[in-house]
Amino acid sequence: MSDKKYILTAEKVSFRYSSEKEFIFQDIDLNISRGSIVAITGKSGQGKTTLCYLLSGIIPRVYKGEITGSISLYGENVSKMKAESISSKLGIVFQDPETQLFMPEVEDELAFAPENFCFDRDEIDKRISGSLRAVGIENFRHHETATLSGGQKQLVTIASVLTMNPDLLIFDEITAQVDKRSKQAVMDVISSLKNENKTVIMVDHDITSLELADEVYHIQNHKLSRTK
């Protein structure tokens, strides 16, 4: 199904890793509408991160396994899309900021993705400024990433993904390693992204951070069920 209303759809998706006998998911359906905030919850080990990998095409591109059903991004089969064409439509932020920051300075970090996509200097500059503004960390532009707190680092990773200007963002437990104040800052960013008509999928085990969500899903016993 490739309804224009939906930015991302998963239809009857089942998956198991090559090394495992049991399926992590069975017959999952998911439709993500443009501009919505969707929360997916579930206990540890239920496959939240695996679902993020599936939706973003990391499975089967990087991690192999048996998949049935289909996942479409803008009507295109994600598993057949090239990494670079996914990156400009879908951005993903992982739990640990330490493994997502490669450059010494915030500005260099934010320039990394647009440089990979061959944008010129003026465009890169515009994208860096825009992303820093969107996340509210304009004053960190020339800071060293190593000196930032965990929460600030996570904001930088969000900003670095925003430089690719994707319509859909997947946040995989991005507040798991930050304090209460930083968590609120991240939530404020997610709220402002909604105002910019971005679509956000936030995956979290913590139910208290889900007030922002338009739709809430819960993963349990290999199934995904809607709770809101």
Place this chain on the structure above:
Amino acid sequence: MKKFDPRSKLIFVIAVSSLGVFIKDLYLLSAVTILSLAAAQMTGGNIIRGIRKLKTLYAMIIVIAVLQSIFNNEGRVLFELFEIPLMTTAGLERGIEFILRMTIIIISATIITTSTSREMIQGLVQLKIPYEIAFLVSLGIRFLPMLTEEIKDSFTALKLRGVVLKNISLKKKIRIITYLFLPVIAGTIKKAEKIALSMETKGFRAKKHRTSYLILKYSKSDYYLIAFSMIILLTFTYLNNKLK
């Protein structure tokens, strides 16, 4: 402090370290050591940190001096035991030579650290080194402390379990370290995998070429530094050959 282009710093460091490796004369080596210390000071290199790193090597002077004195029958005997020369002037010279060479290499490396890894990558790219190689080298350096931390954590975990490495035999120590090796390597591979994943989601190698937000340009002082590097390389090589 004048900020030099990383490329000119790299050329200087290569010139000075090469001299540190092949010069044989003690006086010339001392002159190159002074030169590298002055250059490190001038470019804002952390000399104190470099010297601290050398501290553990100081004991090697004695070891090398004694070994050279015993096995190399050159020079005047300064100290002997049961007619075995334990310290000769030649042995002492070799020991001092060793520490001077190490000082030159480590101190000149501190000059490189005055540039950020991003500047170094760009410097290498503008020297026509493929971006992938330059980036992976800098990534390796950037994540080296992560590996050290992982090893430290494993040793701390061991201590918390009541194992005092100092008090156990060498055989047992080796066995315990082998046990630690596996989780450290597994943890590092996992981290590397996550880094690679994150790089890919940000479009690393998405296109054949990539643009750069940072463009390095040589200034007048960079040309002076490159010329100076060439002059000292040629002069010291000439003097070294003449004093042979």
